[in-house]
Amino acid sequence: MADDDTETPAEGDSVDDGAQEATEEQAPxxxxxxxxxxxxxxxxxxxxxxxxxxxxxxxxxxxxxxMQLLDVIGVDYLTHGNRSDLPxxxxxQRFEVVYLFRAHVKHEMIRVRVQVDANEPVVPTLxxxxxxxxxxxxxxxxxxxxxxxxxxxxxxxxxxEDWDGYPLRKDYGIGRIxxxxxxxxxxx
Amino acid sequence: xTATEExxxxxxxxxxASAATATPAVEDxxxxxxxxxxxxxxxxxEAEVAQLAVDAPQVALDTNTDERTIMNMGPSHPSTHGVxxxxxELEGEVVKRSKPVVGYLHTGMEKTAEDLTYLQGxxxxxxxxxxxxxxxxxxxxxxxxxxxxxxxxxxxxxxRMLMCELxxxxxxxxxxxxxxxxxxxxxxxxxxWREREEVLRFFEMVTGLxxxxxYIRPGGVAADLPDGWTDEVRRLLEMIPPxxxxxxxxxxxxxxxxxxxxxVGVLNSAEALALGATGPVLRxxxxxxxxxxxxxxxxxDQVDFDVVVGTxxxxxxxxxxRLNEIxxxxxxxxxxxxxxxxxxxxxxxxxVTPPPRARIDESMEALIHHFKIFTEGFKVPEGEAxxxxxxxxxxxxxxxxxxxxxxxxxxxxxxxSFINLQTLPHLMYDGLLADGxxxxxxVDPIMGEVDR
Numbered sequence: 120m121a122d123d124d125t126e127t128p129a130e131g132d133s134v135d136d137g138a139q140e141a142t143e144e145q146a147p148x149x150x151x152x153x154x155x156x157x158x159x160x161x162x163x164x165x166x167x168x169x170x171x172x173x174x175x176x177x178x179x180x181x182x183x184x185x186m187q188l189l190d191v192i193g194v195d196y197l198t199h200g201n202r203s204d205l206p207x208x209x210x211x212q213r214f215e216v217v218y219l220f221r222a223h224v225k226h227e228m229i230r231v232r233v234q235v236d237a238n239e240p241v242v243p244t245l246x247x248x249x250x251x252x253x254x255x256x257x258x259x260x261x262x263x264x265x266x267x268x269x270x271x272x273x274x275x276x277x278x279x280e281d282w283d284g285y286p287l288r289k290d291y292g293i294g295r296i297x298x299x300x301x302x303x304x305x306x307x
Numbered sequence: 308x309t310a311t312e313e314x315x316x317x318x319x320x321x322x323x324a325s326a327a328t329a330t331p332a333v334e335d336x337x338x339x340x341x342x343x344x345x346x347x348x349x350x351x352x353e354a355e356v357a358q359l360a361v362d363a364p365q366v367a368l369d370t371n372t373d374e375r376t377i378m379n380m381g382p383s384h385p386s387t388h389g390v391x392x393x394x395x396e397l398e399g400e401v402v403k404r405s406k407p408v409v410g411y412l413h414t415g416m417e418k419t420a421e422d423l424t425y426l427q428g429x430x431x432x433x434x435x436x437x438x439x440x441x442x443x444x445x446x447x448x449x450x451x452x453x454x455x456x457x458x459x460x461x462x463x464x465x466x467r468m469l470m471c472e473l474x475x476x477x478x479x480x481x482x483x484x485x486x487x488x489x490x491x492x493x494x495x496x497x498x499x500w501r502e503r504e505e506v507l508r509f510f511e512m513v514t515g516l517x518x519x520x521x522y523i524r525p526g527g528v529a530a531d532l533p534d535g536w537t538d539e540v541r542r543l544l545e546m547i548p549p550x551x552x553x554x555x556x557x558x559x560x561x562x563x564x565x566x567x568x569x570x571v572g573v574l575n576s577a578e579a580l581a582l583g584a585t586g587p588v589l590r591x592x593x594x595x596x597x598x599x600x601x602x603x604x605x606x607x608d609q610v611d612f613d614v615v616v617g618t619x620x621x622x623x624x625x626x627x628x629r630l631n632e633i634x635x636x637x638x639x640x641x642x643x644x645x646x647x648x649x650x651x652x653x654x655x656x657x658x659v660t661p662p663p664r665a666r667i668d669e670s671m672e673a674l675i676h677h678f679k680i681f682t683e684g685f686k687v688p689e690g691e692a693x694x695x696x697x698x699x700x701x702x703x704x705x706x707x708x709x710x711x712x713x714x715x716x717x718x719x720x721x722x723x724s725f726i727n728l729q730t731l732p733h734l735m736y737d738g739l740l741a742d743g744x745x746x747x748x749x750v751d752p753i754m755g756e757v758d759r
Contacts, residue, residue, distance in 0.1 A: 161453045161692040186580050189695075190721040192706050199710040204690055217706065219693060219721070223596055230693065250339045251583030253348075254729050262417075271342045272350035277410040277758060280353050287418055287717075 149206040153179040156206040165230045167209045170242050173233055177248055180220055185229060188249035189219040191256050193263035197289035205232075213237035214265055218245070235265055244270040262287035336577035339733055347736035349396050349404035351377075356394050375403060382411050386489045386744040389754035393731070393743075400740050405732045409725075412758035420718040424684025425451050426661075428715065430521045432705070435720060436756035437518055439478040441471050442698035443705075443720065443756075444523035449604060449694035450705040451525035454687045457659060460651040461606075463527035468605045469540070469643035470513070470522065471696075472636040476547070477506035478699040479629045479636075482751050483554060486626060489748040490567055492558060502550050509539050526660045527653025540644055544637055551633060559627065568623035572734035572746035575620055582733070583726045586701025587632070588750060591617035591624035598697035610642045622742075622749040629699075629751075659685050684713030700724050700751060722756035 149156040153176050155168040168176040194215040196202060205211055214235035221228050235242055244267040245252040256267045257276040264285040267273055275282060284291055338347065359377055381392035390411035396404040420431050432447045433440040445467060452459060484499025507517040512533060514520040522529045558564045574584070576592040589596055597614040599607040615631040617624025653660050661680050662673035679685075689711040695704035701723030708717040727750050734746045 160690060161456075163693065188583055189585075189702065190583075190704065190706075190719075190726070192719045192721075194708055194717045199708075199716055202689065202710070217691075219704070219706075223594075223601070226601055228602075228693070228695075246342075247340065249583070250336075250581050251726065251729060254725065255583075258725075271346075272348070274352050275410075277413040279410070286415055293415075293418060293422065 149208055153183070156208055158204065158206055160204060160230070163228055163230055165204075165232055167206055167232055167234075170233055170235060173231070174243050174245075174248075176231065177218070177220075177245055180229065180231075181248055184222040184224050185220040185227075186223055187221045188245060188251050189221055191245075191252055191259050192217040192219070193259040193265055193287065195263060195287065195289045209234060214240055214263060216242050216259060216265060240265040241268050242266070243268045246270055261285070264288070335575050336581040339578050339581050344404075347404055347732040349377075349394055349406040349732065351394065351406060353394075353408060374398070380743075382408070387747060388485065388752055391728075391747065391752060391754055391757075393747075395735075395740070395743070397740065402735045402738055402740055402743050405735050405743075407728050407731050409728065409754070409757050412754050414758075416759045417718055417720065420715055422714065424713050425525050425687055425715065426680060426684055428718070429524050430519075432718075432720060433519045433521055434755065435722065435759055436698065436700070436703070436724070436753045438481050438753050439474050439699050440519050441467075441474040441523055442696055442703050444521065445471055445605075446694055446696045446698075446703050446705040446720070447707075447718075448523050448525045449696065450692050450707045451687060453692040453694050454690055454707060454709050455525070455659065456688075457526065457654050457656055459527055459654055461648045462650040463652050463654070464605050465643055465647050466528050466532060466652060467523055468607065468610070469532075469640060469647070470510075470528075471605075472639045472643070473506055473509060473540075473543070475636045475699045476633050476640075477503045477510075479633045480506065482629050482699075486748045486751075487558065489744050490564070492564070495554070495557060498550070498553070498557075502547060505543060505546060509536075509543060512536070512539060524653075526656065527651070529653075531652040532647075537644060540640060544641060544644075547633070547637065551630065554630060559630065565623060568626060568745060568749075569621055570619070571622045571738060571742045572749060573619060573621045574730055574734055578733060579620070579730065582729045584701070584730050585723050586698070586727065587625050587628045588701065588727050588730060590615065590628055592620035593618055598695060598702060602695070604694075604696060607639075609646075610639050612636075612639050622745045625749040625751075632699075686711060686713050687715075695721070698723055700753065700756070701727060720756075720759060722759060724750075724752040724754070725757045725759075728752055728757060 151157060153166060155166050155172055155176050158165045158167065166176060194217060195213065196211065196215060197213055200211055202211060212234040214237060216233045216235055218231040219228065220231065233242060242265060244256060246269065253271065254276060256270055257273060259265050260267060260273055261275040261278050262285055274280060278286065356377060376397045378395045378397050379392065380395055381387040382390040392408040394406045394408060395402050416431055416435060420428055423431055429444045429447055432443040435443050480499050480503040484496045484503065487495025487499060510520060511517050513536065514522040574592055576594040579589045579592045579594065593616055595614050595616045600614050612635045615628045615635060617628055657676045662677055666673040667677050687709045689709055691708045693704055693706045695702050702721065703723055704721035706719040707715050710716040731746065731750060735743045
């Protein structure tokens with residue numbers, strides 16, 4: 120286990136100084152695993168790295184026997200901003216990318232939830248660690264407009280390539296979209 | 308297509324229940340990590356492909372074999388199982404890079420789920436993997452129950468297990484049919500369909516529908532098993548084994564069948580794991596992983612069955628695994644028949660389960676509960692949960708975020724077909740185009756689940 124209890128969880132985030140100091144004084148109020156905050160949700164461990172810490176966290180997970188990336192899931196928390204299941208050190212953002220990992224030998228699953236800023240929705244790709252991230256990351260890009268930095272082929276996968284908007288965002292209406300047809304150029 | 312003597316004498320075996328899953332060496336998977344032109348994946352957008360068709364001069368028929376051609380296969384093609392489109396880069400008749408293009412069946416079911424209550428949700432997910440609808444319902448229900456933290460009655464658990472294993476049989480029988488048809492054993496299509504229809508007849512008897520049952524719901528199942536269900540199940544268990552023997556004669560032992568499948572579309576464990584593949588695709592590589600055994604849900608820890616694994620990771624192993632999984636499922640069905648407990652078929656929590664019709668006439672509370680559940684829906688505590696089941700195609704998972712309301716805030720389905728499709732370019736690389744058809748068939752994608 121790559122537990123790292125000595126690290127203070129407040130580093131790299133200086134937006135809200137007053138609140139950060141308060142948590143520092145109380146010593147780490149959150150549990151740590153793989154160098155980042157960890158919570159428990161319905162019997163599964165959930166890691167909460169920032170987008171910058173993601174690659175290091177996933178490398179640590181991979182070294183610890185998590186051999187398979189099962190899925191990459193996007194969530195838009197636009198209308199549910201005050202969710203209560205985040206550790207105190209994590210400031211909630213509009214978007215979240217959830218990664219599911221499985222360790223076959225240990226018979227364990229772990230979730231990684233990364234907060235993604237709505238103004239700059241960029242997360243590093245996991246392709247170089249888990250090439251299976253290619254299509255689920257494309258799906259998350261397609262549905263939420265979250266960009267995966269370094270992805271080899273980031274384009275739409277389920278929607279037509281020339282589609283406007285990101286359908287699974289909460290501010291994307293349902294049932295009011297005119298049917299679009301692709302005008303693929305042909306010789307005829 | 309090379310089949311050695313050794314290949315012909317071995318067939319996939321069942322792994323002992325205690326077999327440890329060894330960690331494969333990461334170096335073996337080098338080819339799936341490639342990003343550039345040496346990768347098996349053709350990373351070209353649809354617009355670029357369409358532009359090629361406009362720009363390309365008339366292709367001369369006598370081109371030398373070094374020249375690569377981009378060819379389009381599907382989305383309406385008899386062997387692409389619905390609406391899968393493949394953009395293939397061919398060198399003569401040899402497939403080089405390729406790219407699966409999906410989304411033709413995309414109807415935004417995950418968005419729809421955000422607008423349906425938890426009780427209605429299973430009608431939505433059941434339409435994803437239409438060959439094994441009960442598994443989608445089960446994964447959805449398990450995720451909701453995880454959020455609700457309710458305990459399901461024992462009988463409901465066993466009914467779910469019985470129905471799911473029968474569904475695994477019908478799904479694999481459908482695979483037998485389509486796989487045979489794709490490879491030219493056209494009579495097999497009729498046989499596979501015939502046996503599947505027998506299983507669907509039982510589903511119709513229990514749920515009222517052949518497909519899209521909406522039978523497994525959060526809190527239990529929709530209705531108890533009907534009178535005479537044991538006779539029907541016994542009839543199936545007697546009827547199907549001899550038919551499977553016929554399949555063995557028709558296909559498994561046939562030299563033509565083996566020549567066509569052995570050594571075609573080979574994948575190793577490290578590659579399968581790196582690409583996120585699950586189910587028969589992963590097990591064909593010799594990696595014994597089955598959620599029923601390794602992360603038991605329902606009552607799979609109380610039944611006896613073997614996990615079928617392959618050795619070579621080729622199309623034949625994937626075929627043989629599915630054939631033998633029908634037999635293993637029948638073992639489980641037999642145990643469900645023998646050990647079916649009595650009791651409730653759904654949880655008696657008035658906040659989750661609608662009251663029986665008769666109670667509504669007698670009790671004011673029952674009427675209120677009925678009204679609340681069917682108008683507003685039951686509220687699920689805030690949080691997020693992921694539940695996974697072993698569907699015939701691999702790990703089928705449902706991730707639900709609840710904001711405390713009566714509808715899921717976000718529901719995502721991890722469709723095993725969707726992820727398994729990533730293996731296609733690697734399986735087809737450097738193979739013949741005709742073998743590509745065998746490869747698509749052996750991955751067994753259901754496009755309803757891929758596109759959702």
